[in-house]
Amino acid sequence: xxxxASAREAPKKTLPGTQSQSDKPNGPxxxxxxxxxxxxxxxxxxxxxxxxxxxxxxxxxxxxxxxxYHFGGKExxxxxxxxxxRTQLGAIAAAAFADxxxxxxxxxxxxMAASLLEAIMGRFIRTAxxxxxxxxxxxxxxxxxxxxxxxxxxxxxEVMEPTHKRLCMLWGAATGQPGESENVRLSVFxxxxxxxxxxxxxxxVTRRMQWKNYTAVEADRIAQTVCANxxxxxxxxxxxxxxxxxx
Amino acid sequence: xxxxASAREAPKKTLPGTQSQSDKPNGPxxxxxxxxxxxxxxxxxxxxxxxxxxxxxxxxxxxxxxxxYHFGGKExxxxxxxxxxRTQLGAIAAAAFADxxxxxxxxxxxxMAASLLEAIMGRFIRTAxxxxxxxxxxxxxxxxxxxxxxxxxxxxxEVMEPTHKRLCMLWGAATGQPGESENVRLSVFxxxxxxxxxxxxxxxVTRRMQWKNYTAVEADRIAQTVCANxxxxxxxxxxxxxxxxxx
DNA sequence: ATGATTTAATCAAACGATTGATTAAATTTG
DNA sequence: CAAATTTAATCAATCGTTTGATTAAATCAT
Numbered sequence: 001x002x003x004x005a006s007a008r009e010a011p012k013k014t015l016p017g018t019q020s021q022s023d024k025p026n027g028p029x030x031x032x033x034x035x036x037x038x039x040x041x042x043x044x045x046x047x048x049x050x051x052x053x054x055x056x057x058x059x060x061x062x063x064x065x066x067x068x069y070h071f072g073g074k075e076x077x078x079x080x081x082x083x084x085x086r087t088q089l090g091a092i093a094a095a096a097f098a099d100x101x102x103x104x105x106x107x108x109x110x111x112m113a114a115s116l117l118e119a120i121m122g123r124f125i126r127t128a129x130x131x132x133x134x135x136x137x138x139x140x141x142x143x144x145x146x147x148x149x150x151x152x153x154x155x156x157x158e159v160m161e162p163t164h165k166r167l168c169m170l171w172g173a174a175t176g177q178p179g180e181s182e183n184v185r186l187s188v189f190x191x192x193x194x195x196x197x198x199x200x201x202x203x204x205v206t207r208r209m210q211w212k213n214y215t216a217v218e219a220d221r222i223a224q225t226v227c228a229n230x231x232x233x234x235x236x237x238x239x240x241x242x243x244x245x246x247x
Numbered sequence: 248x249x250x251x252a253s254a255r256e257a258p259k260k261t262l263p264g265t266q267s268q269s270d271k272p273n274g275p276x277x278x279x280x281x282x283x284x285x286x287x288x289x290x291x292x293x294x295x296x297x298x299x300x301x302x303x304x305x306x307x308x309x310x311x312x313x314x315x316y317h318f319g320g321k322e323x324x325x326x327x328x329x330x331x332x333r334t335q336l337g338a339i340a341a342a343a344f345a346d347x348x349x350x351x352x353x354x355x356x357x358x359m360a361a362s363l364l365e366a367i368m369g370r371f372i373r374t375a376x377x378x379x380x381x382x383x384x385x386x387x388x389x390x391x392x393x394x395x396x397x398x399x400x401x402x403x404x405e406v407m408e409p410t411h412k413r414l415c416m417l418w419g420a421a422t423g424q425p426g427e428s429e430n431v432r433l434s435v436f437x438x439x440x441x442x443x444x445x446x447x448x449x450x451x452v453t454r455r456m457q458w459k460n461y462t463a464v465e466a467d468r469i470a471q472t473v474c475a476n477x478x479x480x481x482x483x484x485x486x487x488x489x490x491x492x493x494x
Numbered sequence: 495a496t497g498a499t500t501t502a503a504t505c506a507a508a509c510g511a512t513t514g515a516t517t518a519a520a521t522t523t524g
Numbered sequence: 525c526a527a528a529t530t531t532a533a534t535c536a537a538t539c540g541t542t543t544g545a546t547t548a549a550a551t552c553a554t
Contacts, residue, residue, distance in 0.1 A: 028502075028503060028504095031503085031504085045394065046296070047294045047295075047296060047297070047390075048294075048297070049293070049294055049296045049297030050294065050295070050296035050297070052538080052539065052540080053539080053540060053541085054538090054539085054540090062504080063503095063504055063505050063506080064505090064506095064540085064541085065503095065504070065505070065506090065541085065542080065543090066503080066504065066505090067540090067541090068540085068541060068542075069502090069503070069504080070503090073540075073541075074540065074541090139393065139394075142393065142447075143294075143390075143393065145447075145448065145450055145451060146386060146389060146390070146447075146450075147292065147386075147450065148450060152450060152451075156450075156451055156454055160451055160455075161454070161455060164455055182456070182468070183472070185455060185456060186456070186468060186469065186472040187472060187476075189444070189445065189448070189452055189455070189472075190441045190444075190445075190472050190473055190476055192444075193440055193441045193443070193444025193445060193448065194437045194440045194441055194444070196440070196444050196447075196448065197436070197437075197439075197440025197441070197443050197444050197447075198436065198437075198440060200389075200392075200393075200443075200444075200447065201392065201436070201440065201443065203392055203393075203394065203395060203399060203403075204392060204399075204403060204407055205436055207403055207408070208407075208408060208411055208432060208436070209429070209432060209433070221429070221433060222433065225430070225433040225434060225436075225437050226437055228480070228483060228484075229434075229437055229476060229479075229480045229483075231483065232476075232479040232480045232482065232483030232484075233475070233476045233479045233480070235479065235483070236475065236476075236478065236479030236482070237475075237479075240475075275523095275528075275529060275530095278529085278530085299512075299513065299514080300513080300514060300515085301512090301513085301514090309530080310529095310530055310531055310532080311514085311515090311531095311532095312515085312516080312517090312530075312531075312532090313529080313530065313531090314514090314515095315514085315515065315516075316528095316529070316530080317529095320514075320515070321514060321515090
């Protein structure tokens with residue numbers, strides 16, 4: 001075997017015995033977690049290709065070979081990061097939707113649906129802009145969604161699409177439109193797009209706003225702005241639709 | 248000199264004689280242009296570090312050393328790309344503002360300002376989402392604004408900030424607020440954020456909308472959605488402010 | 495239980511391949 | 525010819541990966 005032909009198969013996790021040693025401060029699970037945390041930081045800050053395995057191992061306090069051992073290679077570590085993100089991102093989405101599951105499924109009236117949307121978006125923005133654990137993996141996600149990739153596929157299917165669909169249900173209920181109509185889907189994208197942009201373009205926003213960075217105060221102002229737009233857009237679609245229905 | 252200590256000074260552009268040979272199919276200017284075009288594509292598609300100089304030269308039909316000769320190195324090529332983007336991005340912004348300079352400076356009334364904003368955003372969205380030359384450098388820009396960088400600095404100062412300020416003037420005129428107030432600046436960011444997200448998240452949007460890609464038709468629907476939000480938001484801020492002023 | 499054996503995990507060291515950069519000669523251009 | 529430009533070849537450095545040795549814990553045999 002001279003050159004490539006490698007891409008060796010996954011190292012098969014295969015925990016020994018039980019998982020009793022998983023949470024030991026120096027156990028193998030701690031090494032895995034440290035490698036993923038370091039890789040998330042570095043992949044997000046500098047990009048996948050720009051990050052060397054030595055740097056990851058160094059920051060994680062692990063040996064270089066441990067990457068190949070635990071994840072099969074650098075690419076495997078990237079996918080492990082993606083799954084870690086899926087878990088955390090799902091948790092954030094779940095937190096944003098907290099205590100709303102029942103109301104959503106109860107076919108809420110328009111005003112109720114709008115209030116739920118407002119509460120959910122407000123919580124999402126405040127979390128996504130300032131939470132340290134969020135700031136850790138958001139840059140990683142932003143780099144992964146730039147183009148088609150297995151990571152994007154996973155995150156879209158497991159987190160983004162389900163979340164978007166739930167927001168569409170609410171938007172539809174708030175404006176009296178079918179939740180899967182083209183207009184609703186686009187409106188929800190325009191809504192979350194505002195929130196996402198304030199995260200993506202933070203370097204630009206903070207310059208223009210003369211902010212040092214995002215704290216709870218700035219996140220609050222942004223949430224107010226987006227939620228005001230949300231209210232205005234829903235009111236506008238309600239007015240337009242009723243005008244169409246009974247001219 | 249053992250390790251680095253390099254970062255050699257710029258190779259001094261030094262155009263030969265006149266620019267009479269610039270447009271010759273094999274002239275030196277053609278090599279420069281081909282290298283920048285190839286680098287823009289590859290930097291955007293895969294990132295700066297993930298792109299090798301050999302690949303750039305290969306796609307441009309030039310030799311590897313020509314990068315060092317014309318731009319002083321890979322980093323110089325990146326900055327040349329940034330300046331090329333500044334030119335094209337400035338042209339797009341100028342086109343979006345076309346024929347509005349006079350009206351803007353004429354202190355337009357609220358309805359006129361709102362109409363101008365709508366026209367400008369509509370043109371910007373339709374151009375940014377489908378124009379082939381735009382699609383060429385937008386991914387490059389998105390990668391550069393992820394973190395602080397000289398490229399971001401240039402683009403922000405030369406294009407983004409001036410454009411944002413002009414939009415803020417219009418928004419202020421449309422809603423009767425000071426053009427540099429915090430609320431106006433944030434509202435304009437929320438507005439352009441929608442447009443930017445539809446470009447950044449095209450992989451996600453097209454999946455959810457079951458579109459193959461963006462054509463003039465899809466860009467039109469997106470522009471309609473964003474412009475409707477723009478109208479609704481301005482109307483809402485007008486109503487809120489007048490209610491505050493005379494209770 | 496206790497000694498023998500296997501397994502999981504980590505380490506330092508080194509691998510071949512590729513990177514950006516550099517050189518000097520060859521070629522083109524005016 | 526002389527200057528500008530392109531070419532092929534080579535450089536040291538770094539890349540991701542692999543190797544063989546080592547340690548400690550788990551499993552087995554008796």
